[in-house]
Amino acid sequence: MLLKYLTGKNEDIPAGSSAIFFGFSSIFWFVVGTGLGSFNAAKLAFPDFVTGTELFAFGHMRQVHVLAVIVGWISMAFAMTMMYMTPALGNTKLWSEKLGLWTGMMWNIGLSTALFSLWIGITSGREYSDFAWPLDLVILLGVITPLCVNVIMTIAHRRTQGIYITNWFFGSCTFMVGIVLLVGNSPEYFHLTGLSEAYLTWWNAHNLLGLWITPVAAAIAYYTIPKLTGNPLYSHRIGHMHFWSIIVFYSTPASHHIMSSPIPEWLKSFASVEGVLILIPAVAFVANILLTMKGKWTLFVENIETKFSMTGVLLAVPLNMQGGFQQTRSINWYIHGTGWIVAHAHLALLGMSTFLEIAAVYFGLQQMLKRKVYSLALANIHYWFVLIGFCIYWISMTIAGLIQGAGKIYEVPYIDVVIAEHPYMIARWVGGTMVFTGNLVWLFNMWMTARVGTLVPEGRYAHELAYDR
Amino acid sequence: MAFKEYRLGSAMVGGALGLSMIITIFMPSFDLRSAVSTKMALEKQLSAGFDVGFGYADPLLLGINRPLTVVLDADPKTGAKFDPPVTAYIYKPGVPMPPNVRHPHDLGKGVEDLSEGLGQIGSVSGSNHSVGQREGVVFTIGLGEFDGEEVSYIENATATRGWTPDATLAAAGDKNTFKISQGKTEFVVQGCWWCHTLLPEQTQDWQVFGAPPYLGDFNGENPTAFGSDRKAPDLLHVGSRNSSREWMLLHFFNPRLVQVNSIMPRFDYLWGEKDAQGNVIDYDKWRAEYLEYANGKRVYPPEVPDYAPDSEIRALIDWVLSLK
Structure with a gap:
């Protein structure tokens, strides 16, 4: 059927096809990515687990986990939400379902190729832009550009007067992430060296988070929470304050990632101040959503999508409190390079961002398939496994990071730090494995939804129907 | 739609992003380019x-x-x-x-x-x-x-x-x-930098891992591979702390031969198929004997084979020891 649609006429493709394709692809990559994460964590806890093979060594697997989750799960879930939210908010159809399907196709093929080459060791040696640059260009031109064109053209062809805040984010973030990838990979094709290379590596990494992952995840909540609760967004103006302060403040503090390198001091100070200013969009976002929930907090318990969404929004509170302050010089010197940062990165990607996307994928897949989710029980198992697994991971890595920080300051022999961290490494593996298990349940649940879920009558939303199981 | 909000909006997004790139890329480039190689x-x-x-x-x-x-x-x-x-x-x-x-x-x-x-x-x-x-x-x-x-x-x-x-x-x-270039490639390919950083921090790190680098210490280096997630000692000056090739040999083959609590993976596969004398290395036998040693059934661990001159581990050790 996919082949037929890929070669057929755009008009013949049912609306929502690309959203469904992206939805299932993203869940698949989430299972792969968290499976790899669990495997890697086992190796950190038990170094002789699967030993003696080059391809299954930790150093060959770690970056595959990171990029499978970022480019596979998170970014594909973003594409999925764009494929159904952008047209819905413009009261129109997606500009081209066919282009959407081709984007998804290219995405899966390109990402598989890139991850395979990374796995066998073809790498640029630059964190978060590890792929060899020809593959980076394939992703930029074959995936990000068509996605951006589709989203912006859909917004341009809208049949509503204004542009809702979610679409402001979608349109500009798909454009900006392309610029970030183009500029951020320049050390590879222009052979920049030394501190220029190091700085641009972190400029790229920071802006991938700042102009893509965090804002798009927040934009999703601006759609799902009003939709699920039936309350209008508390304030579109505060939403715009969030949007503009993200672009101005979040695109500048890249150098706070390499505070201990000899880059110019003015740049570090500037980055540090801008980094604290990230609290402005953060507080605007969280406050806006919490105020939108007014009178509808029962849905936090009763409705699975709201449950996931609000958990993501609430996790944005510790995320931004950490993020705003941990990059200042007075805190950074203690926790830089420790497990604290690993915990923080997972709080951003597996906590805040992932929970918002899971909600949107649940909501969108039910909407596009016109079927009610197969089982509430399984969805709740998914929720608790991911949440408890994540919390175990987050807390254990935070503690491990504080131990490492103390070890660094008090000149403890390094091996004693490794010994002290061991229990937390085991906890990290347990937490990661729980997340992986929960995602397997999710994949099964969504597959069953597609096959035997109760049909949603025309003109109704899936979340208005009672759960069957 | 008399007021085209998206036109103004697009211009403002472009302007804001452009300004941010001027400050964070264009302006630092003058400082970074003025670095004099040490x-x-x-x-x-x-x-x-x-x-x-x-x-x-x-x-x-x-x-x-x-x-x-x-x-x-x-x-x-x-x-x-x-x-x-x-x-x-x-x-x-x-x-x-x-x-x-x-x-x-x-x-x-x-x-x-x-x-x-x-x-x-x-x-x-x-x-x-x-x-x-x-x-x-x-x-x-x-x-x-x-x-x-x-x-x-x-x-x-x-x-x-x-x-x-x-x-x-x-x-x-x-x-x-010394195959230092190939060794640094091994460092990147084998993912050593996911745990070992190449950047002592501006803290008490100096006491243990040596001085942090100066502005001109990186000219011409690509990738710098500083690393961000330190689960192991910093390596920028490791050759000054430990210059023993024999220690490196044991440690790479199985880190737990020299440090029982190490969580570093074994890099025995970098030895390849044959040792320095051209004999085939029997990894299964070595691992079985090591297991007996680890379980207290042997007094001494099995001998670590000498690496062949064209093995990957030689290049990696050459590079590690060059980090003075």
């Missing part, structure tokens, strides 16, 4: 060569088309003894020229002038870099004076002293040849 930077880039990560000359990162670092006791041409020994960097035909020989401007003020003047790199640098790549070059590091200060510079020893790659390699012998 001796450490010259040593690193001459031993590492053009691309350590993915590149045209070695797209699969197998360690081919790489420069070799040699230590010479005597002049390969005249036979005159050197005391102390001289380090030379051999670029055989086909090996791309190092980054700042291709772009001498990035060497920084003084170093660029001396390298082009006393060092005579002009015949293989800039637009002539393909000549150097075609014919092969031997570089050394010279010491000169610029504006009353001592400055290290790159010397094209093929031009100044008539050293050819083959003769220099033969004069040094295999014992004094």
